[in-house]
Amino acid sequence: MAPEDKVERAIREKLSFTAAAKLRNRMLARVLDALKRSQGRGQSVLTLIIAKELRHSLFSYKFSIVTVLSTVLILASTYVMYRDYCLARDNYEVLRSESDEAIAVIPPTPLSIFARGLDENLCRSFGVGGTNIEVSEKQQSVNEIFKLFTAPDLLYIIKVILSLCAMLFAFDMISGEKETGTLRQSLSGSLARPILIIGKWVGGFASFILPFFIAVLLGTILVTLSPKVDMSAQDWAKMGLFLLSSTIYLAVFFSLGLLVSCLTHQSSSSLVISLFVWTTLVFVIPNLGNVLARQLVELPTVQQLELRRTYNRRKAYFERNRADGLERRRIGERARAEADQVSEEYRNRFNRLAMISQNITRISPAAAFTFLATDTMGTGMAEERRLKRAVLQYNHTIRNWPGRRDRYPVFSYQRSSCREALGPGGLGNLLILVLLGILSCTGAYVAFMRYDVR
């Protein structure tokens, strides 16, 4: 009988307003109490599910293998990249000590240990003052094998290997339980589906992300203990942002794995689909999108640009030798203006290409994550663009320097701060990651609501 009916009957029976009010209050309190109790039960069930999921993963073979793999890889990569950083640091010392020429050179950032990105490009020395900006050779150009493979930094490990591990963690959470029959049993009780799926997500993801955090912390602490690595507060903030974005990135892949698991009924097929999705998102879209973007913007190769510059310079030199005073000056100025125009045009086109290829590849979380991580760590495309602009500015200053050669101003450059890195582009990448995470989570939730557990 509903409480309202009871109340009405009480009114009718006792015809006393106060008694009815009392009764109503008591009934209300009881209802509230029941509600609270059920909520509490829901919470306790959720914690139970999470604990079960945690325990289940902690004792599984999968957990041990992924933990061992990620720990070893992260530590090894941190060490290797740390040594590489030391080498870059030494090179920087050598470059800085040469002050007889006007050069622009910046020190490597310690964050390049974790996300190397374009740091090697950024830390080359740029000799300014001439018609051309002279770029020094990279240290790695000596060993040719570097050209064939990518750098194994933390960013690479998270982007490629840990995303695979995240999908491996999630791919049989639902379909595997269905196959073993335990899913049917759990849902035959009074357990609500939302609680089960939320519990699974939280428990599974926690058991996956914890070892990762421990390994990263260990690596970071070991590296920062070294006197050569000097991390400022700004750097720590960047590192925190990097870890946050990698957590979101891994959550995207975990949710995608769960979504795939909710859409299939056999764990073997969910594995196949998961790997398919992983390959497409991590490799195919970013790498193919990059080539595709090149077709959309007509851009001569950089070799052609360099040749054009060389020939223009030589042509001007040739003509100057055959002209007299006033004419010679005009030729020099014309050649310089021409060279500037060619470079300017090339750079504009190149910036368009970079933007288009970023926009094409960004649909993949791996690309969005790469852009976001390298930009926050100060080793990305945005930083490169910024540095180039600064170098060009410096070049301009040096060219028009009225004073003596040995009084050249020193090139100074500050890598972009955390807030700058999270400018429009960076924030967009972060939003894309969050959006993809929410989408796949919701997808998994909805798919599980409709899942046939038999």
Place this chain on the structure above:
Amino acid sequence: MLKTIISKEFLKNIPRLLKAGFSKESLKNAPRLLKATVAKELLKICHTLRLLKVISAREFLNNLLNLRFIMGLLLCVVITVACMAILAHDYRQELADYDDRVNMQDDFLSNYATHGALFWTNRHPKPPERFRPLIMGTVRDNALASFDANPLPILFPYLDFLFIVTIVMSLLALLFSYDAVTGERQRGTLRQVISNSISRTTILCGKFIGGTASLLIPFILALLVGVLYINLDPTIQWDGSAWAELGLLTAASITFVTLFYLLGLMVSTLSRYSAVSILNCLFLWVLLILVIPNICPYVSAQIYRIPSIKETERRNREIERRSLELARKLQTEVIKEFRSKYGKLFAEWESMKLAGVGDAGPEHRKAAQQRAADPEFRAMIDAFREESSRATRPAFRARGKEEKILWGDLERKAAQQTKLARYLACISPLADFVYVARDLTGTGLRALKHFERVDGEYRGRVWKYADKKLEEGREKNPAFNRESFIDLSNRPRFAFKEEALRDKLGAVLPYWGILVAFNVVFFVAAFAGFMRYDVR
């Protein structure tokens, strides 16, 4: 059943055969007996082959109806064709760009060439590799050392056929084979099969053949479609050697893919459950494909230290400065000597020269030409040239020697480090395959070196031609110098020829051998594992 009977009879026959061999009547009976045994053996082989065919056909059909196959086919065909179509378009652009560059160079060398500018303008651009629609070539250093070089490929390497084989196909191969044994055991079908008279070897071989066939057919189809698409384009023309290289490349890819199939099979025979088997497979895959090749160059750089390139450059500059100082000192002595010897005549020459021949206007040059008609003046110039070059020679020679030692040391050590990295990376089949595929198709480091060699020879020829022109000019006109125009329109033309296939093959075979050895090792391990496998 049949097989057991045959082998029993054969066993019974053996003592009789032996006895017959020693007795005298054997001469009469031997041929008949031998014929019978041979026939029985043949029958046995035929039977095994038939079984093998049945098993592999079953495996093939089983895979064909699987979700894996459909996904694999889809992924493989879509990526391969999309990638080749895009890269073919890219290749066409690259070709046009190359033509532009060649024309630019031609224009410059025909109209503005001077002996002094030759050093900067004589480098011939590298023609795009003909296999570029399949495999993106490695880029020359000087292209990367530009201020405006595109940094995007560092973040996202281009996707090409190499990627498809090394990542997609190897992953598919593992997916096809990780449960070949464990899955059948879990379903219970393995027990039923084994309870028949089929030997375990036949089953394993059948699985291998059927599995790889179902894996390779979509792959080869996709490759064929892609290559046909490329060759539809009239601007791209492959000759016989290119097709031979394509065939070899396909064979190498097949070796690589079967390697991973066998790896999956091996892991499968060593584990009890599919869930465990796939994890182990993926673990190995991550190590072999994603970790070892990338970490090896860095490890080798730690193990074998080389002098910093920046430090070397700095020292080189020091050497240069010192030698220039020395040369100047030596030359001043010569000048002093000439001043005392020729007096006014030399002062005149000095005023012309110090104005800088390069800087000299047409009126200066004319004056020089007129002055040179004077035999005395001319003799003095020649003597001075000879004397000063003789005097400064030791300084430059010493510098050359020092520089050679400095860079030679770096080069030798760098070569050692590269070698170490190369050998370390050999543990990973990916690295082996990359070496084979790149060097075979002329898109790797070897091709770069080959091009450098060809280009170097060509430059040498152009230098020689220009030297001759310079000499001719000097004979006609003593004021003719390194900044005067020389007509190079009839210079020797650049012709690029791919390295001979035999040389390439010779360089590639060791790495291919490693791939084959991996195949053999994995097969033997799978075999051993399967022989001891508990099918219950």
